[in-house]
Amino acid sequence: MYETINSPINYGGLPLKNRIIFAPTSLGLPQTEQLELLKKIACGGCAMIIIGDVPVLPSRFGPSLYTKKGFDYYRTLTDMIHAQGCKVCAQLHQSDSNLKGMIRYIPGVLTKRISMEELRPLLNQQVGPYITNLPAKKVQSITSAFGTAAKLAVQAGFDMVQVHGDRMFGSFASSLFNQRTDCYGGSPENRARFAVEAVTSIRRALPDLPIDFKLAVRQENPHYGNAGVLESELPVFVPLLEQAGVTSFHVTLANHGELSDTIPPAKHPVFSSEGCFLKFCDQVKALTNLPVCGVGGLTDPDFVEEQLKSGRIDCAAMSRQLIADSEWPNKVQNGDAKSIHRCIRCNKECLGGMMAHRGVHCIYERKK
Numbered sequence: 019m020y021e022t023i024n025s026p027i028n029y030g031g032l033p034l035k036n037r038i039i040f041a042p043t044s045l046g047l048p049q050t051e052q053l054e055l056l057k058k059i060a061c062g063g064c065a066m067i068i069i070g071d072v073p074v075l076p077s078r079f080g081p082s083l084y085t086k087k088g089f090d091y092y093r094t095l096t097d098m099i100h101a102q103g104c105k106v107c108a109q110l111h112q113s114d115s116n117l118k119g120m121i122r123y124i125p126g127v128l129t130k131r132i133s134m135e136e137l138r139p140l141l142n143q144q145v146g147p148y149i150t151n152l153p154a155k156k157v158q159s160i161t162s163a164f165g166t167a168a169k170l171a172v173q174a175g176f177d178m179v180q181v182h183g184d185r186m187f188g189s190f191a192s193s194l195f196n197q198r199t200d201c202y203g204g205s206p207e208n209r210a211r212f213a214v215e216a217v218t219s220i221r222r223a224l225p226d227l228p229i230d231f232k233l234a235v236r237q238e239n240p241h242y243g244n245a246g247v248l249e250s251e252l253p254v255f256v257p258l259l260e261q262a263g264v265t266s267f268h269v270t271l272a273n274h275g276e277l278s279d280t281i282p283p284a285k286h287p288v289f290s291s292e293g294c295f296l297k298f299c300d301q302v303k304a305l306t307n308l309p310v311c312g313v314g315g316l317t318d319p320d321f322v323e324e325q326l327k328s329g330r331i332d333c334a335a336m337s338r339q340l341i342a343d344s345e346w347p348n349k350v351q352n353g354d355a356k357s358i359h360r361c362i363r364c365n366k367e368c369l370g371g372m373m374a375h376r377g378v379h380c381i382y383e384r385k386k
Protein backbone atom coordinates (compact mmCIF):
# COMPACT_ATOMS: atom_id res chain seq x y z
CA MET A 19 0.00 0.00 0.00
CA TYR A 20 2.82 2.39 0.84
CA GLU A 21 5.16 1.07 -1.82
CA THR A 22 7.06 4.32 -2.41
CA ILE A 23 7.69 4.96 1.30
CA ASN A 24 9.00 1.41 1.58
CA SER A 25 11.11 1.48 -1.58
CA PRO A 26 14.90 1.88 -1.49
CA ILE A 27 16.65 4.91 -2.93
CA ASN A 28 20.13 6.02 -3.86
CA TYR A 29 20.24 9.21 -1.80
CA GLY A 30 23.08 11.19 -3.35
CA GLY A 31 25.31 8.11 -3.51
CA LEU A 32 24.12 6.54 -0.25
CA PRO A 33 21.78 3.53 -0.56
CA LEU A 34 18.80 3.88 1.82
CA LYS A 35 16.40 1.01 2.54
CA ASN A 36 13.32 3.26 2.52
CA ARG A 37 12.42 6.94 2.25
CA ILE A 38 12.10 7.90 5.92
CA ILE A 39 14.84 9.89 7.66
CA PHE A 40 15.01 11.06 11.27
CA ALA A 41 15.54 14.83 10.91
CA PRO A 42 18.42 16.44 12.84
CA THR A 43 17.16 16.86 16.41
CA SER A 44 19.26 18.06 19.33
CA LEU A 45 17.86 16.01 22.19
CA GLY A 46 19.35 17.72 25.24
CA LEU A 47 19.35 14.43 27.18
CA PRO A 48 22.07 12.75 29.23
CA GLN A 49 24.19 10.58 26.92
CA THR A 50 22.80 7.22 28.05
CA GLU A 51 19.19 8.40 27.55
CA GLN A 52 20.16 9.93 24.23
CA LEU A 53 21.65 6.64 23.02
CA GLU A 54 18.56 4.76 24.20
CA LEU A 55 16.21 7.09 22.32
CA LEU A 56 18.30 6.96 19.13
CA LYS A 57 18.40 3.16 19.35
CA LYS A 58 14.62 3.10 19.66
CA ILE A 59 14.28 5.35 16.62
CA ALA A 60 16.70 3.18 14.60
CA CYS A 61 14.76 0.03 15.64
CA GLY A 62 11.57 1.73 14.47
CA GLY A 63 12.62 1.19 10.86
CA CYS A 64 13.73 4.57 9.49
CA ALA A 65 16.46 4.41 6.84
CA MET A 66 18.78 7.04 8.29
CA ILE A 67 19.24 9.14 11.42
CA ILE A 68 20.78 12.60 11.14
CA ILE A 69 22.63 13.54 14.33
CA GLY A 70 21.96 17.25 14.93
CA ASP A 71 24.59 19.88 15.66
CA VAL A 72 27.94 18.05 15.50
CA PRO A 73 30.47 20.89 15.99
CA VAL A 74 32.86 21.58 13.13
CA LEU A 75 35.56 23.04 15.38
CA PRO A 76 36.82 21.79 18.76
CA SER A 77 34.00 22.77 21.13
CA ARG A 78 33.12 22.51 24.79
CA PHE A 79 29.39 22.37 23.97
CA GLY A 80 28.34 18.77 23.47
CA PRO A 81 30.46 15.84 22.29
CA SER A 82 33.38 16.90 20.08
CA LEU A 83 34.88 14.85 17.26
CA TYR A 84 38.26 16.28 18.33
CA THR A 85 38.44 14.74 21.82
CA LYS A 86 38.89 11.03 22.61
CA LYS A 87 35.77 11.07 24.79
CA GLY A 88 33.63 12.78 22.14
CA PHE A 89 34.99 10.63 19.31
CA ASP A 90 34.35 7.44 21.32
CA TYR A 91 30.78 8.62 21.98
CA TYR A 92 30.13 9.08 18.26
CA ARG A 93 31.74 5.67 17.53
CA THR A 94 29.41 3.99 20.06
CA LEU A 95 26.45 5.80 18.56
CA THR A 96 27.21 4.94 14.92
CA ASP A 97 27.89 1.26 15.81
CA MET A 98 24.61 1.09 17.71
CA ILE A 99 22.61 2.66 14.87
CA HIS A 100 24.26 0.46 12.22
CA ALA A 101 23.46 -2.64 14.30
CA GLN A 102 19.75 -1.82 13.74
CA GLY A 103 20.22 -1.73 9.95
CA CYS A 104 20.01 2.06 9.83
CA LYS A 105 22.39 4.59 8.27
CA VAL A 106 23.70 7.62 10.16
CA CYS A 107 24.62 11.12 9.08
CA ALA A 108 26.49 13.83 11.02
CA GLN A 109 25.05 17.34 10.78
CA LEU A 110 28.16 19.53 10.77
CA HIS A 111 27.38 22.88 12.29
CA GLN A 112 29.16 26.10 13.01
CA SER A 113 27.45 28.48 15.40
CA ASP A 114 27.12 32.15 14.52
CA SER A 115 26.78 33.25 18.15
CA ASN A 116 29.40 35.66 19.33
CA LEU A 117 30.64 33.85 22.44
CA LYS A 118 32.37 36.96 23.81
CA GLY A 119 29.18 38.96 23.35
CA MET A 120 27.17 36.29 25.19
CA ILE A 121 29.17 36.63 28.41
CA ARG A 122 27.34 39.76 29.52
CA TYR A 123 24.00 37.88 29.57
CA ILE A 124 25.25 34.99 31.76
CA PRO A 125 24.42 36.65 35.14
CA GLY A 126 20.89 37.48 33.91
CA VAL A 127 20.32 33.90 32.72
CA LEU A 128 21.75 32.38 35.91
CA THR A 129 19.56 34.56 38.13
CA LYS A 130 16.58 33.88 35.79
CA ARG A 131 16.10 37.60 35.09
CA ILE A 132 16.50 36.67 31.41
CA SER A 133 14.46 33.71 30.17
CA MET A 134 15.57 31.51 27.24
CA GLU A 135 12.83 33.15 25.11
CA GLU A 136 14.24 36.59 25.94
CA LEU A 137 17.83 35.47 25.34
CA ARG A 138 17.30 34.43 21.70
CA PRO A 139 16.48 37.90 20.31
CA LEU A 140 19.35 39.38 22.33
CA LEU A 141 21.78 36.91 20.76
CA ASN A 142 20.24 37.38 17.31
CA GLN A 143 20.97 41.12 17.51
CA GLN A 144 24.68 40.31 17.71
CA VAL A 145 24.80 37.95 14.73
CA GLY A 146 24.95 40.67 12.05
CA PRO A 147 27.92 42.59 13.51
CA TYR A 148 29.71 39.33 14.35
CA ILE A 149 29.37 37.90 10.83
CA THR A 150 30.15 41.22 9.19
CA ASN A 151 33.35 41.78 11.16
CA LEU A 152 34.76 38.23 11.22
CA PRO A 153 38.28 38.48 9.70
CA ALA A 154 38.54 36.77 6.28
CA LYS A 155 41.41 34.57 7.56
CA LYS A 156 39.16 33.32 10.38
CA VAL A 157 36.37 32.66 7.87
CA GLN A 158 38.76 30.56 5.76
CA SER A 159 39.96 28.62 8.79
CA ILE A 160 36.32 27.77 9.59
CA THR A 161 35.44 26.70 6.05
CA SER A 162 38.54 24.52 5.77
CA ALA A 163 37.69 22.87 9.13
CA PHE A 164 34.62 21.34 7.46
CA GLY A 165 36.94 18.97 5.56
CA THR A 166 38.76 18.01 8.77
CA ALA A 167 35.50 17.47 10.68
CA ALA A 168 34.03 15.38 7.84
CA LYS A 169 37.11 13.11 7.84
CA LEU A 170 36.79 12.62 11.60
CA ALA A 171 33.05 11.95 11.21
CA VAL A 172 33.75 9.20 8.67
CA GLN A 173 36.43 7.71 10.96
CA ALA A 174 33.81 7.72 13.74
CA GLY A 175 31.52 5.64 11.50
CA PHE A 176 29.16 8.20 9.92
CA ASP A 177 27.92 7.29 6.41
CA MET A 178 27.24 10.84 5.29
CA VAL A 179 27.57 14.42 6.44
CA GLN A 180 24.94 17.12 6.31
CA VAL A 181 26.16 20.70 6.12
CA HIS A 182 23.95 22.78 8.41
CA GLY A 183 22.67 25.56 6.20
CA ASP A 184 21.27 27.55 9.12
CA ARG A 185 23.64 29.06 11.67
CA MET A 186 26.80 30.52 10.14
CA PHE A 187 25.82 29.55 6.57
CA GLY A 188 22.42 31.08 6.99
CA SER A 189 23.72 34.36 8.36
CA PHE A 190 26.43 34.62 5.67
CA ALA A 191 23.77 33.90 3.01
CA SER A 192 21.38 36.53 4.33
CA SER A 193 21.69 40.20 3.41
CA LEU A 194 19.80 40.92 6.68
CA PHE A 195 22.91 39.89 8.66
CA ASN A 196 25.80 39.95 6.21
CA GLN A 197 26.92 43.55 5.55
CA ARG A 198 30.45 42.63 4.46
CA THR A 199 32.12 44.51 1.64
CA ASP A 200 34.73 41.82 0.78
CA CYS A 201 34.34 38.68 -1.34
CA TYR A 202 31.97 37.15 1.29
CA GLY A 203 29.38 39.94 1.13
CA GLY A 204 27.26 41.90 -1.30
CA SER A 205 26.06 39.85 -4.29
CA PRO A 206 24.28 36.49 -3.76
CA GLU A 207 27.33 34.79 -5.33
CA ASN A 208 29.56 36.36 -2.67
CA ARG A 209 27.12 35.51 0.14
CA ALA A 210 27.16 31.88 -1.10
CA ARG A 211 30.97 31.77 -0.95
CA PHE A 212 31.14 30.65 2.70
CA ALA A 213 28.94 27.62 1.97
CA VAL A 214 30.70 26.85 -1.30
CA GLU A 215 34.15 26.92 0.37
CA ALA A 216 32.98 24.63 3.19
CA VAL A 217 31.44 22.09 0.80
CA THR A 218 34.55 22.24 -1.41
CA SER A 219 36.72 21.57 1.63
CA ILE A 220 34.72 18.40 2.40
CA ARG A 221 34.77 17.33 -1.26
CA ARG A 222 38.58 17.74 -1.43
CA ALA A 223 39.11 15.76 1.78
CA LEU A 224 36.66 13.00 0.81
CA PRO A 225 36.06 12.77 -2.95
CA ASP A 226 33.35 10.07 -2.68
CA LEU A 227 31.46 11.11 0.45
CA PRO A 228 27.74 11.87 -0.02
CA ILE A 229 27.15 15.46 1.17
CA ASP A 230 23.65 16.55 2.15
CA PHE A 231 22.96 20.29 2.49
CA LYS A 232 20.31 21.62 4.85
CA LEU A 233 19.03 24.45 2.69
CA ALA A 234 17.27 27.04 4.83
CA VAL A 235 14.93 29.22 2.78
CA ARG A 236 13.71 32.73 3.67
CA GLN A 237 10.32 33.82 2.47
CA GLU A 238 8.89 37.30 2.00
CA ASN A 239 5.16 38.10 1.94
CA PRO A 240 4.64 37.24 4.68
CA HIS A 241 8.18 37.51 6.04
CA TYR A 242 9.42 34.30 7.71
CA GLY A 243 13.00 33.20 8.39
CA ASN A 244 15.99 35.50 8.62
CA ALA A 245 19.24 33.55 8.28
CA GLY A 246 19.11 31.69 4.99
CA VAL A 247 18.58 31.98 1.27
CA LEU A 248 15.80 34.15 -0.17
CA GLU A 249 13.43 32.24 -2.43
CA SER A 250 14.41 34.57 -5.29
CA GLU A 251 18.14 33.80 -4.73
CA LEU A 252 17.78 29.99 -4.88
CA PRO A 253 18.68 30.00 -8.63
CA VAL A 254 22.13 31.34 -7.64
CA PHE A 255 22.76 29.22 -4.54
CA VAL A 256 21.52 25.79 -5.67
CA PRO A 257 23.77 25.41 -8.78
CA LEU A 258 26.80 26.79 -6.91
CA LEU A 259 26.31 24.30 -4.07
CA GLU A 260 25.81 21.46 -6.54
CA GLN A 261 29.00 22.38 -8.43
CA ALA A 262 30.90 22.48 -5.12
CA GLY A 263 29.95 18.87 -4.39
CA VAL A 264 26.57 18.71 -2.63
CA THR A 265 24.79 15.43 -3.50
CA SER A 266 21.33 16.03 -1.96
CA PHE A 267 19.27 18.84 -0.42
CA HIS A 268 17.26 18.82 2.83
CA VAL A 269 14.93 21.79 2.44
CA THR A 270 13.22 23.83 5.12
CA LEU A 271 12.41 27.33 6.39
CA ALA A 272 15.30 29.53 7.52
CA ASN A 273 16.00 30.20 11.17
CA HIS A 274 16.76 33.16 13.43
CA GLY A 275 13.16 34.09 13.84
CA GLU A 276 10.91 32.30 16.31
CA LEU A 277 11.82 28.65 16.94
CA SER A 278 8.10 27.95 16.57
CA ASP A 279 8.34 29.00 12.91
CA THR A 280 10.90 26.31 11.96
CA ILE A 281 9.28 23.84 14.38
CA PRO A 282 5.71 25.00 13.80
CA PRO A 283 2.87 23.98 16.12
CA ALA A 284 -0.49 22.94 14.64
CA LYS A 285 -1.88 26.39 15.48
CA HIS A 286 0.83 28.28 13.54
CA PRO A 287 -0.75 31.09 11.45
CA VAL A 288 1.06 30.12 8.22
CA PHE A 289 2.82 26.75 8.62
CA SER A 290 0.04 24.73 10.25
CA SER A 291 -0.56 22.19 7.50
CA GLU A 292 0.86 18.75 6.86
CA GLY A 293 4.05 19.16 4.79
CA CYS A 294 4.17 22.88 5.59
CA PHE A 295 7.58 23.59 3.97
CA LEU A 296 7.21 21.45 0.83
CA LYS A 297 6.60 24.49 -1.35
CA PHE A 298 10.31 25.31 -0.84
CA CYS A 299 11.16 21.78 -2.10
CA ASP A 300 9.19 22.54 -5.27
CA GLN A 301 11.43 25.55 -5.91
CA VAL A 302 14.63 23.57 -5.29
CA LYS A 303 13.43 20.62 -7.42
CA ALA A 304 12.99 23.00 -10.35
CA LEU A 305 16.70 23.89 -10.11
CA THR A 306 18.41 20.51 -9.67
CA ASN A 307 18.17 16.80 -10.45
CA LEU A 308 19.75 15.87 -7.11
CA PRO A 309 17.52 14.13 -4.54
CA VAL A 310 15.48 16.47 -2.34
CA CYS A 311 14.31 15.62 1.16
CA GLY A 312 11.25 17.38 2.59
CA VAL A 313 10.69 18.07 6.28
CA GLY A 314 8.11 19.86 8.42
CA GLY A 315 4.82 18.48 9.69
CA LEU A 316 5.05 15.15 7.87
CA THR A 317 2.95 12.71 9.90
CA ASP A 318 0.23 11.17 7.69
CA PRO A 319 1.34 8.04 5.77
CA ASP A 320 -1.16 8.66 2.94
CA PHE A 321 0.06 12.23 2.48
CA VAL A 322 3.73 11.22 2.66
CA GLU A 323 3.21 8.41 0.13
CA GLU A 324 1.50 10.82 -2.26
CA GLN A 325 4.36 13.37 -2.08
CA LEU A 326 7.00 10.68 -2.67
CA LYS A 327 5.06 8.88 -5.41
CA SER A 328 4.46 12.08 -7.37
CA GLY A 329 8.22 12.81 -7.20
CA ARG A 330 7.63 16.07 -5.33
CA ILE A 331 10.22 14.86 -2.80
CA ASP A 332 12.58 11.87 -2.79
CA CYS A 333 12.75 11.34 0.98
CA ALA A 334 10.67 12.46 3.94
CA ALA A 335 12.39 13.60 7.13
CA MET A 336 10.54 13.63 10.43
CA SER A 337 11.61 14.93 13.81
CA ARG A 338 8.63 15.23 16.14
CA GLN A 339 6.70 12.35 14.51
CA LEU A 340 9.47 9.82 15.20
CA ILE A 341 9.77 11.12 18.76
CA ALA A 342 6.01 10.62 19.17
CA ASP A 343 6.14 7.15 17.59
CA SER A 344 9.50 5.77 16.52
CA GLU A 345 7.69 2.72 15.04
CA TRP A 346 6.07 4.84 12.27
CA PRO A 347 8.18 3.24 9.48
CA ASN A 348 7.72 -0.35 10.75
CA LYS A 349 3.98 0.16 11.21
CA VAL A 350 3.66 1.58 7.69
CA GLN A 351 5.60 -1.37 6.30
CA ASN A 352 3.63 -3.98 8.27
CA GLY A 353 0.16 -2.73 7.32
CA ASP A 354 -0.41 -1.36 10.81
CA ALA A 355 -0.52 2.35 9.97
CA LYS A 356 -3.78 2.78 11.89
CA SER A 357 -2.00 2.20 15.21
CA ILE A 358 0.48 5.07 14.69
CA HIS A 359 0.50 7.70 17.46
CA ARG A 360 0.27 10.72 15.19
CA CYS A 361 2.23 13.76 16.33
CA ILE A 362 -0.26 16.56 17.02
CA ARG A 363 2.47 19.24 16.83
CA CYS A 364 1.70 20.60 20.30
CA ASN A 365 5.43 21.26 20.97
CA LYS A 366 4.77 20.78 24.70
CA GLU A 367 7.39 18.21 25.63
CA CYS A 368 9.73 18.20 22.59
CA LEU A 369 10.51 21.86 21.91
CA GLY A 370 9.06 22.74 25.33
CA GLY A 371 11.24 20.15 27.06
CA MET A 372 14.34 21.43 25.29
CA MET A 373 13.60 25.05 26.17
CA ALA A 374 13.00 24.12 29.82
CA HIS A 375 16.29 22.13 29.92
CA ARG A 376 14.41 18.87 30.59
CA GLY A 377 15.51 17.35 27.29
CA VAL A 378 13.27 16.24 24.47
CA HIS A 379 10.24 14.14 25.43
CA CYS A 380 6.68 13.66 24.15
CA ILE A 381 3.22 13.98 25.67
CA TYR A 382 2.57 10.35 24.63
CA GLU A 383 5.22 9.17 27.14
CA ARG A 384 2.83 10.08 29.95
CA LYS A 385 -0.08 8.25 28.32
CA LYS A 386 1.77 4.97 27.72
Ligand SMILES: Cc1cc2nc3c(=O)[nH]c(=O)nc-3n(C[C@H](O)[C@H](O)[C@H](O)COP(=O)(O)O)c2cc1C
Nearest residue numbers: 041042043044070071281314315336337338368369
Ligand atom coordinates in the same frame (compact mmCIF):
# COMPACT_ATOMS: atom_id res chain seq x y z
C1 LIG B 1 13.55 19.39 19.89
C2 LIG B 1 14.02 19.71 18.50
C3 LIG B 1 15.38 19.89 18.26
C4 LIG B 1 15.84 20.19 16.97
N1 LIG B 1 17.19 20.29 16.74
C5 LIG B 1 17.65 20.53 15.48
C6 LIG B 1 19.05 20.52 15.19
O1 LIG B 1 19.90 20.26 16.02
N2 LIG B 1 19.43 20.82 13.92
C7 LIG B 1 18.51 21.11 12.95
O2 LIG B 1 18.92 21.40 11.83
N3 LIG B 1 17.19 21.08 13.18
C8 LIG B 1 16.72 20.79 14.41
N4 LIG B 1 15.38 20.70 14.64
C9 LIG B 1 14.41 20.92 13.53
C10 LIG B 1 13.96 19.59 12.88
O3 LIG B 1 15.04 18.97 12.20
C11 LIG B 1 12.81 19.81 11.87
O4 LIG B 1 13.27 20.60 10.80
C12 LIG B 1 11.58 20.48 12.47
O5 LIG B 1 11.28 19.95 13.74
C13 LIG B 1 10.35 20.31 11.59
O6 LIG B 1 10.09 18.94 11.36
P1 LIG B 1 8.95 18.10 12.14
O7 LIG B 1 7.64 18.76 11.84
O8 LIG B 1 9.06 16.71 11.56
O9 LIG B 1 9.25 18.14 13.59
C14 LIG B 1 14.90 20.35 15.92
C15 LIG B 1 13.54 20.12 16.17
C16 LIG B 1 13.10 19.80 17.44
C17 LIG B 1 11.63 19.53 17.66
